[in-house]
Amino acid sequence: MRFDASTLNYDEKGLIPAIAQDADTGEVLMMAWMNAASVDMTLETGKVTYWSRSRQSFWIKGETSGHLQSLVEMRVDCDRDCLLIQVRQTGPACHTNRRSCFYTALRDGEEVELMQPMV
Numbered sequence: 001m002r003f004d005a006s007t008l009n010y011d012e013k014g015l016i017p018a019i020a021q022d023a024d025t026g027e028v029l030m031m032a033w034m035n036a037a038s039v040d041m042t043l044e045t046g047k048v049t050y051w052s053r054s055r056q057s058f059w060i061k062g063e064t065s066g067h068l069q070s071l072v073e074m075r076v077d078c079d080r081d082c083l084l085i086q087v088r089q090t091g092p093a094c095h096t097n098r099r100s101c102f103y104t105a106l107r108d109g110e111e112v113e114l115m116q117p118m119v
Contacts, residue, residue, distance in 0.1 A: 003043070005036040009081040015051060016083060020061075020093060023072035023086040029093035030101040032059075034083065039074075046071045048085055067091035092118045 010016050015033040022029055032050040034042070038058055041049040048069035052059040062068030069087040076083060094101040097117035105112045 005039040005043075007080065008036070008039070008076065008083075009079060010035065011081075013053075015053070016081060018050065018083040018085050020048065020069060020085045020087050020089075022089055024088070027100060028102055029069075029087070029089055029099070032061075039083070042071055042085070043074065048087055061093075062090060065091070067093065069093070 008016055014035050016035070016039075017031055018034045019031050020029040021027065033053060034049075035051045038049045038051045041047075041058065047063075048061045048071055050059045050061060051057075068090040069085070070090075071085065072088060073086040074083060075086070089099075092099050094103070096103075098115050099118060100115065103113060103115045105114055
C-alpha cells in the first residue's frame, strides 16, 4: 500500500510530533514538528525535514550546522498522530551541542544533567 501523508492525524495547526531516534542505538535524540509537506520531503530526499514553528518555514536538520539527520526509517504510531523517525545523526542533535535534547533527568525532585556539550 502506497503511503499518503494526508492520512496522518495532524493537530489543528496541521502539525504532527516527530521523535528522532538513533537507528543504531535506539537513543532518543529530539522531538520536533512536521507537516504533510515536510513528511513528503523527508521521504523523497532522505534528509529529515521538520516544520519550524518559530520561523514558519521548513527546517532541514543540520543544513546550517552540519549536524545532519539521514532518514533510515519512518514509523507511524497506532493512532497515526505521532511519528518515529529513525536516523543516522551526524554530530549533536540538540541546539545546545549535546548528543540528545533529553539530557536532563528528574531524580528525587532534583534536575540532574546527564551529558555535557560535545566538543
